Amino acid sequence: MSQFLEISGLCAQIDADGQDKQILRGVDLSIPPGEVHVIMGPNGSGKSTLSYVLAGREEYVVTAGSATFHGQDLLAMEPEERAAAGLFLAFQSPIELPGVNNANFLRTAVNAVRRARGQEELDAVAFLKMAREAAKALSMAPDMLKRNVNVGFSGGEKKRNEVLQMTLLQPTFAILDETDSGLDVDALRIVAEGVNRLRAPTFSALVITHHQKLLDYLVPDRIHVMARGRIILSGGPELARQIDQEGYTKFLAEVA
Amino acid sequence: MNAFSNSMSGPLALFANRLNTLAGAERQAAAGALARTGLPDRKFEAWKYTALRALGKQDYAAPPAQVDAGTARALLDGVLQPHPAMATLPRVVFVNGRHAPALSILPDGVDLSFFAHDPRFGLQAAPDRDPLVALNTALAEDGLLLRVPAGVDAGHVLLVSLGVAGVAPLSFHPRHAVVVEKDARLRLVCVQAGQGAYLHNPVMDIRVEDGATLEHVTVQAEAAQAISLGTLYAHVGHQGVYDSFVLGLGGQLVRHEVHARLAATRAVVHVNGAQRLGGQQVGDITSVITHAASDCTSRQTVRNVLDGHARGVFQGKVLVERIAQKTDGYQMNQALLLSPDAEIDAKPELEIYADDVRCSHGATVGALDDDQLFYLRSRGIPEQEARQILIDAFLDEAIALVADATAQTFCRAVLAARFAGKGELS
Numbered sequence: 239m240s241q242f243l244e245i246s247g248l249c250a251q252i253d254a255d256g257q258d259k260q261i262l263r264g265v266d267l268s269i270p271p272g273e274v275h276v277i278m279g280p281n282g283s284g285k286s287t288l289s290y291v292l293a294g295r296e297e298y299v300v301t302a303g304s305a306t307f308h309g310q311d312l313l314a315m316e317p318e319e320r321a322a323a324g325l326f327l328a329f330q331s332p333i334e335l336p337g338v339n340n341a342n343f344l345r346t347a348v349n350a351v352r353r354a355r356g357q358e359e360l361d362a363v364a365f366l367k368m369a370r371e372a373a374k375a376l377s378m379a380p381d382m383l384k385r386n387v388n389v390g391f392s393g394g395e396k397k398r399n400e401v402l403q404m405t406l407l408q409p410t411f412a413i414l415d416e417t418d419s420g421l422d423v424d425a426l427r428i429v430a431e432g433v434n435r436l437r438a439p440t441f442s443a444l445v446i447t448h449h450q451k452l453l454d455y456l457v458p459d460r461i462h463v464m465a466r467g468r469i470i471l472s473g474g475p476e477l478a479r480q481i482d483q484e485g486y487t488k489f490l491a492e493v494a
Numbered sequence: 495m496n497a498f499s500n501s502m503s504g505p506l507a508l509f510a511n512r513l514n515t516l517a518g519a520e521r522q523a524a525a526g527a528l529a530r531t532g533l534p535d536r537k538f539e540a541w542k543y544t545a546l547r548a549l550g551k552q553d554y555a556a557p558p559a560q561v562d563a564g565t566a567r568a569l570l571d572g573v574l575q576p577h578p579a580m581a582t583l584p585r586v587v588f589v590n591g592r593h594a595p596a597l598s599i600l601p602d603g604v605d606l607s608f609f610a611h612d613p614r615f616g617l618q619a620a621p622d623r624d625p626l627v628a629l630n631t632a633l634a635e636d637g638l639l640l641r642v643p644a645g646v647d648a649g650h651v652l653l654v655s656l657g658v659a660g661v662a663p664l665s666f667h668p669r670h671a672v673v674v675e676k677d678a679r680l681r682l683v684c685v686q687a688g689q690g691a692y693l694h695n696p697v698m699d700i701r702v703e704d705g706a707t708l709e710h711v712t713v714q715a716e717a718a719q720a721i722s723l724g725t726l727y728a729h730v731g732h733q734g735v736y737d738s739f740v741l742g743l744g745g746q747l748v749r750h751e752v753h754a755r756l757a758a759t760r761a762v763v764h765v766n767g768a769q770r771l772g773g774q775q776v777g778d779i780t781s782v783i784t785h786a787a788s789d790c791t792s793r794q795t796v797r798n799v800l801d802g803h804a805r806g807v808f809q810g811k812v813l814v815e816r817i818a819q820k821t822d823g824y825q826m827n828q829a830l831l832l833s834p835d836a837e838i839d840a841k842p843e844l845e846i847y848a849d850d851v852r853c854s855h856g857a858t859v860g861a862l863d864d865d866q867l868f869y870l871r872s873r874g875i876p877e878q879e880a881r882q883i884l885i886d887a888f889l890d891e892a893i894a895l896v897a898d899a900t901a902q903t904f905c906r907a908v909l910a911a912r913f914a915g916k917g918e919l920s
Contacts, residue, residue, distance in 0.1 A: 294872070317868060318875060318880075335870075335883075335887060343870075347875055350874040
């Protein structure tokens with residue numbers, strides 16, 4: 239179990255109107271350090287649930303299986319402990335925080351993980367300098383640091399703000415849940431460059447997407463197809479192009 | 495000996511000794527009205543949600559002639575300390591309802607006198623309708639009479655009320671009046687604090703004349719055992735602005751009652767507020783905003799954060815008279831309940847007799863948002879800190895309505911000083 243991220247037989251359910259609804263039905267997935275993996279799959283196959291379970295959302299109850307990160311039992315950790323350990327989830331629909339200033343939010347988050355990682359906290363000046371540079375690299379308007387978190391942001395601005403958070407929190411493992419959805423081509427490139435800047439032998443990413451386009455900029459190491467709560471097929475980058483052209487139907491039929 | 499003594503029963507009996515020896519027609523009339531109505535119980539529509547059982551069973555004594563100067567000074571320093579800029583502003587300090595010259599820094603450029611020397615009750619108060627106002631009228635000893643002359647910008651004035659009491663309850667009933675004359679301007683910050691068991695029952699009569707502006711912030715940080723029941727009347731003239739905000743942090747039972755009258759065209763009134771209560775505290779923000787002229791604007795945003803067994807009350811009536819066409823009114827009350835035992839009672843009321851008006855109102859009640867909490871935690875912010883951020887943000891959207899930057903910072907600082915790290919479920 240020396241792998242970087244190791245998911246084995248993971249089953250999870252959620253309470254839906256008083257009924258237990260099984261969503262993950264035995265996910266097996268292993269991601270080595272330094273690689274970008276992609277999960278594709280039809281809507282409702284459990285991709286976002288997998289990302290939430292890995293990030294520690296309490297509504298999802300893990301009923302079987304395991305997930306380890308750097309050899310630690312990920313599922314036993316609080317969400318904030320997972321973040322401190324180096325996991326980052328870029329939300330499909332980033333949450334608005336009315337009344338919370340974006341710069342204060344970012345600084346609080348950065349200093350919380352720095353504290354947990356035994357690093358020195360950043361003062362306001364040092365932090366702002368770092369945040370402004372990172373925002374500029376993502377072509378974000380300077381005033382986005384002064385506004386309330388995600389409030390009144392366009393879809394594209396919200397996604398950039400996710401990548402900004404990722405940049406500042408310096409994770410070793412990032413999950414990008416449809417970060418490309420709703421982005422125009424320029425924004426897509428900027429977001430992909432943001433991810434590419436983090437690429438290193440010690441950084442891995444799990445990218446959930448429906449589109450080949452993002453993968454043109456973010457060259458993946460491996461593609462996984464998810465359906466009905468399981469990984470049904472894995473392959474090289476060519477698999478994504480094949481799905482882009484032919485859809486999922488063929489693959490689903492083969493497994494059925 | 496006067497005739498009411500036999501009829502004083504219930505909570506009123508707690509004041510019987512003092513009400514029986516009044517001099518002056520106004521005081522006796524007020525005591526007479528009180529004797530007829532008694533102090534309000536839940537059968538009074540305006541007091542339906544706020545019982546005065548908290549008054550207890552012990553008599554409320556008049557404050558002693560002498561108060562320990564060091565104690566009062568320490569209370570004053572303590573309540574201003576969260577925002578150091580407050581300490582140097584002009585201020586008029588009352589201790590147990592009496593002016594304390596040694597603690598005051600009297601302002602320049604305004605006319606200042608005191609009710610103790612010049613007892614005038616003003617025209618707006620209605621002792622026959624409001625029993626707490628009647629009680630005040632009967633027992634008032636002192637108060638600030640402040641007049642900002644026409645065209646003068648008086649800057650900031652602090653009106654500080656300190657209660658210094660022990661275990662045996664005492665009561666004080668200050669009678670304040672503030673006039674901001676034509677085209678004048680004042681930033682008034684009322685600060686209420688204290689220690690021990692006391693009833694603070696102020697009445698304030700405010701007149702904002704044509705073209706004048708009064709920014710009025712009240713911070714209620716009364717002693718844990720204190721009962722504070724204030725009634726405020728504001729009369730606003732043509733193009734006058736009365737922009738008010740109350741921050742309610744307790745005592746035991748605190749009520750802030752505002753009667754605002756938009757008396758001439760293009761007047762503007764804001765009656766905003768925020769409450770942060772826990773334990774067994776009850777906090778009541780009650781207002782009656784009367785549009786009595788056309789083209790006026792009123793705004794009301796009140797936010798409540800309630801923890802433990804705390805109960806918040808919001809009663810907001812907006813009355814638009816027939817003549818008040820083109821009225822623009824907005825009212826919103828929102829509550830964040832941090833505990834399953836916390837409660838909010840909200841009674842919004844629109845009463846509209848004009849036909850060309852724009853009035854909207856709304857109310858929300860909820861717990862902390864799970865999505866927001868998870869979002870913060872997923873960024874590495876520990877749960878307690880994440881809760882605190884969301885609570886602060888909720889209140890901050892109301893505090894941000896305070897236009898006066900000094901008072902706004904003070905409100906934030908007082909909150910932070912009281913609640914740092916206490917965002918947890920109790």
